[in-house]
Amino acid sequence: MAEYHCFQALGLRIVLHVDRCLFYEVNNLTFDLLCTLQNRSMEDAVLSLLRRYHKQDIDHAVDNLWREDFLSETPWPQPQPETVKRPLSTLELCVTHGCNLACRYCYGAHGHSECESCVLYGAQAGPMARETAMRGVNFLYANSGRLKTINVVFFGGEPFLNFELMKEVTAYCREKERQNGKSFDLSVVTNGTLFGEEQVRFVNENRIGVQISIDGPPDIHDANRPYRDGSGSYSTVASALALLRKSGRRHVPARTSVASGNADTMRTFLHLLEMGFTSVHIEPCLAQSGNAAMTSADIDHLIAQEEEIAGHFVKHIRAGPYLNYHGLVRHVRGTRVVHQRRFHYCGAGRGLICLSNEGDFYPCHRFLGMKEYRIGSLDAGIDDSKREPFRMLHVDARPVCRDCWARYFCGGGCWSHAAGANGTLETPDEEVSCRLIRRQIELAMAINASLRVSDRAIVQGIYESETLPYLKE
Numbered sequence: 001m002a003e004y005h006c007f008q009a010l011g012l013r014i015v016l017h018v019d020r021c022l023f024y025e026v027n028n029l030t031f032d033l034l035c036t037l038q039n040r041s042m043e044d045a046v047l048s049l050l051r052r053y054h055k056q057d058i059d060h061a062v063d064n065l066w067r068e069d070f071l072s073e074t075p076w077p078q079p080q081p082e083t084v085k086r087p088l089s090t091l092e093l094c095v096t097h098g099c100n101l102a103c104r105y106c107y108g109a110h111g112h113s114e115c116e117s118c119v120l121y122g123a124q125a126g127p128m129a130r131e132t133a134m135r136g137v138n139f140l141y142a143n144s145g146r147l148k149t150i151n152v153v154f155f156g157g158e159p160f161l162n163f164e165l166m167k168e169v170t171a172y173c174r175e176k177e178r179q180n181g182k183s184f185d186l187s188v189v190t191n192g193t194l195f196g197e198e199q200v201r202f203v204n205e206n207r208i209g210v211q212i213s214i215d216g217p218p219d220i221h222d223a224n225r226p227y228r229d230g231s232g233s234y235s236t237v238a239s240a241l242a243l244l245r246k247s248g249r250r251h252v253p254a255r256t257s258v259a260s261g262n263a264d265t266m267r268t269f270l271h272l273l274e275m276g277f278t279s280v281h282i283e284p285c286l287a288q289s290g291n292a293a294m295t296s297a298d299i300d301h302l303i304a305q306e307e308e309i310a311g312h313f314v315k316h317i318r319a320g321p322y323l324n325y326h327g328l329v330r331h332v333r334g335t336r337v338v339h340q341r342r343f344h345y346c347g348a349g350r351g352l353i354c355l356s357n358e359g360d361f362y363p364c365h366r367f368l369g370m371k372e373y374r375i376g377s378l379d380a381g382i383d384d385s386k387r388e389p390f391r392m393l394h395v396d397a398r399p400v401c402r403d404c405w406a407r408y409f410c411g412g413g414c415w416s417h418a419a420g421a422n423g424t425l426e427t428p429d430e431e432v433s434c435r436l437i438r439r440q441i442e443l444a445m446a447i448n449a450s451l452r453v454s455d456r457a458i459v460q461g462i463y464e465s466e467t468l469p470y471l472k473e
């Protein structure tokens with residue numbers, strides 16, 4: 001038998017052929033047959049099904065399994081993992097390690113509630129120097145091979161604390177673009193609290209993508225993301241969004257962290273939709289977030305809410321308004337592409353790197369200041385031996401992932417979740433992260449199975465138009 005996975009979601013019975021990366025909505029008989037075959041021989045399975053189904057229907061279902069390669073004389077060929085060395089495509093530029101908020105789960109504080117100027121990042125606090133930033137851009141440029149477009153993401157801390165540097169880097173990138181022809185896609189991830197008319201003008205005039213961190217309605221957001229004096233930041237963030245929308249910007253993605261005890265994602269989803277966000281990237285707080293880290297029980301609750309969101313998505317996809325709920329939409333897109341396997345979850349350490357204010361490179365912002373994951377520096381360049389695991393530990397090479405039915409759609413999960421939970425890149429955070437990812441992938445297949453062909457084109461459009469480049473895989 002081929003490797004397959006049977007499940008039910010959104011009232012449908014679905015079976016995934018793992019190696020073909022192809023799923024089928026099946027009738028009760030085929031579903032029962034495949035479920036029974038998971039632990040019985042064909043002879044036993046047919047015998048047990050004869051109590052409920054006609055022999056000729058069972059024979060027909062078995063014929064279909066042969067035709068679709070669930071049954072085969074020869075083993076499915078081993079896939080060729082993608083391990084080629086990629087050029088750099090994205091630089092996360094931490095223009096400051098400082099922040100004006102004191103978020104409950106800040107990984108910069110490594111689980112401590114007192115995040116004094118984010119000094120606990122493990123990297124030095126404070127702004128990035130101009131020279132460091134420009135050298136970072138040059139490094140990205142020089143190592144981007146033949147790519148026609150490269151991405152710079154202004155990260156922090158809160159990047160707008162160093163607005164002057166953002167302006168200088170932007171001007172530098174645009175000048176480089178004019179001289180050399182390679183284009184820069186610029187974006188910023190901001191907490192939205194330092195975002196007035198001037199900032200709106202700046203991002204619009206310079207075509208800079210803006211992702212705003214917001215955790216939901218005021219009660220949830222303010223509990224998670226207070227200022228340092230303990231007061232809530234919701235109303236300031238809501239004003240920033242209003243300014244952006246008023247300026248004519250159509251797409252504003254939200255970045256939402258879900259902390260232990262307040263995983264009210266359905267309410268958050270509807271609230272963000274009503275506010276005018278067009279996309280939401282949900283991040284469960286995992287290890288490194290101290291007492292905000294989600295537990296297994298939180299994940300059960302979160303999964304139940306994702307099912308509701310999936311149902312809402314199917315119901316409203318034709319009429320809109322819609323919200324690109326990234327956790328599902330990325331998999332809706334991924335599971336539509338037949339025979340295409342993902343060997344990695346994200347580009348961290350491969351096409352994507354992060355530059356600290358000290359001039360050190362890390363695989364992505366989540367590793368900032370974790371010296372054991374430092375992969376190089378502006379002075380020494382990138383140490384390929386440190387970067388290699390991010391390329392070579394693809395899903396077929398990782399002990400837990402290679403036995404997981406979801407591997408070619410998942411790609412192996414977030415490296416930082418693995419490192420935070422298990423202290424190693426090799427082993428994913430099964431209890432929390434994997435359970436959520438697997439159900440998201442099942443729901444995504446069920447969404448696809450529920451949609452008409454024309455609806456699926458709408459989904460593709462949502463994904464393409466509203467996902468910041470660095471969030472795409």
Ligand code: SF4
Pocket residue numbers: 395400401402404405406407408410411412413414428429430433434435437438
């Ligand atoms: S769900 Fe978990 S075990 Fe499965 S491929 Fe993803 S990270 Fe690996």
Ligand code: SF4
Pocket residue numbers: 345346347348363364365366413414415416417
């Ligand atoms: S998924 Fe995880 S490892 Fe990858 S870029 Fe995002 S935070 Fe970093």
